[in-house]
Amino acid sequence: SQTIHQWPATLVQPVGSPLSLECTVEGTSNPNLYWYRQAAGRGLQLLFYSVGIGQISSEVPQNLSASRPQDRQFILSSKKLLLSDSGFYLCAWSTGPHSVYGYTFGSGTRLTVV
Amino acid sequence: DQQVKQNSPSLSVQEGRISILNCDYTNSMFDYFLWYKKYPAEGPTFLISISSIKDKNEDGRFTVFLNKSAKHLSLHIVPSQPGDSAVYFCAASDTSGTYKYIFGTGTRLKVLA
Numbered sequence: 001s002q003t004i005h006q007w008p009a010t011l012v013q014p015v016g017s018p019l020s021l022e023c024t025v026e027g028t029s030n031p032n033l034y035w036y037r038q039a040a041g042r043g044l045q046l047l048f049y050s051v052g053i054g055q056i057s058s059e060v061p062q063n064l065s066a067s068r069p070q071d072r073q074f075i076l077s078s079k080k081l082l083l084s085d086s087g088f089y090l091c092a093w094s095t096g097p098h099s100v101y102g103y104t105f106g107s108g109t110r111l112t113v114v
Numbered sequence: 115d116q117q118v119k120q121n122s123p124s125l126s127v128q129e130g131r132i133s134i135l136n137c138d139y140t141n142s143m144f145d146y147f148l149w150y151k152k153y154p155a156e157g158p159t160f161l162i163s164i165s166s167i168k169d170k171n172e173d174g175r176f177t178v179f180l181n182k183s184a185k186h187l188s189l190h191i192v193p194s195q196p197g198d199s200a201v202y203f204c205a206a207s208d209t210s211g212t213y214k215y216i217f218g219t220g221t222r223l224k225v226l227a
Contacts, residue, residue, distance in 0.1 A: 006157075034214070043120075043219035044158070044203060059214075090157050102148040102205060102215055105157030 002027035006091045006106030013113055019064075019078040021109050023091030026072065031093040033074040034103060035066055039087040050074060086113045117141045118206050120218035128226050133191040135221050137204035140185065144206040148215065149178060149189045152201045161202075162189070194225045 006023045013019060025031050035047040046059045048066035056066050063082060067075045074091060088110050092103035119138045127133045137147075145166035150158035164171040164178045164187065171178050177190045191198055201222045205215040 009155075036217075043118075044205075044217035046214055046216070049214055088155075092157070102150070102160055102163070102207075105159070107157050108155065110155065 002093075002104065004091060004093055004104055004106045006109060008109060009107065010110045011112070013081050013111065015083055015113055016080045019076070019081050019085070019111070021076040021089055021091075021111075023074045023076075023106055024072055025093045028072070028093070028095065030071060031095065033068060034092040034094075035074065035076050036090040036092060036105075037087045038090065044090070048076070081113045083113050086111055116219070117144075118204060118216045118218040120202075120204060120221045122221050123219070124222040124224070126224045126226060127194045129196060130193045133189075133194045133198065133223055133225065135189040135191075135202050135204075135223065137187050137189075137218055138185060139187075139206050141206070141208070141216075142185070143208040143210070144216075145209055146207045147178070147180065147187050148205045148207075149176075150203045150205060150217075151198075152203060152220070158203055191223075194223075196225050196227050199223055199225045 003026045032051050034049045036044045037047055038044050050056050050068045053068055064078050088108050090108045091106040094103045117140050148163045149161040151161045152158040162173050162176050162178050164180050169180050180187045201220045203217050203220045205217045207215045
C-alpha cells in the first residue's frame with residue numbers, strides 16, 4: 001500500500017533562517033507531488049507541484065522553492081524565512097494527471113516563524 | 115481571485131440532524147469536484163467526489179449535490195454525528211490535464227451532542 005511521510009511535524013524557526021521540509025512517498029512510482037499551505041483563517045493554497053524528477057511548477061511567487069531530487073521525494077525550502085511563511089504545510093501525491101480520488105495528503109508540518 | 119468559495123466559515127448542528135455544507139465556484143471549466151475532511155494537526159482525507167456528468171453522488175451518510183447552472187455544490191451529512199466535527203474543504207478541477215485541484219477556504223462543522 002502507498003504511504004506518504006512528511007517531517008518534521010512541528011517547527012519553530014526565527015525570521016531569516018533557512019527552511020527544509022521533506023516529503024517521501026512509498027509504494028508507488030512516478031507520483032504527482034504537491035506542496036500546499038494552510039495559513040491561519042485561509043484555505044489550502046497550492047504552492048508547487050511536480051509531475052516528474054526535476055520538474056517543478058510554481059503557483060505562487062514567494063521566497064519558497066521546491067525540488068524533486070528523486071522520484072518519490074519532494075523538498076520545500078527557503079533561504080530566509082519571513083513571518084508570513086508561518087502556516088501548516090501539507091505534502092500530497094496523486095497517481096496521475098487526474099485522479100478521481102484527488103490527492104492523498106501527509107500529516108502536515110506546523111511552521112511558526114518567530 | 116478565489117475560484118472556489120465556501121462562504122460559511124463555520125456551522126453548528128445538533129447530533130442526528132442534517133448538516134449542509136455549501137461550495138460555489140466560478141470557473142465553468144471545472145468538471146470534477148471533491149470534498150475533504152480535516153481534523154486539527156492532520157492532513158485532509160478524501161470524503162466523496164462528483165463528476166459534472168452527475169448531479170448527485172451518495173456514499174453512506176454523505177451525499178454531494180451538484181448544480182452546474184448555478185456553479186454550486188453541497189455536501190449533506192445525515193444523520194450528523196459528533197465524530198463529523200472537522201473542517202470540510204471542497205475542491206475543483208478541470209480534467210484537461212492541469213494536474214491540480216483548487217481548494218476552498220473550508221467550513222468548520224461542529225456537531226453538538
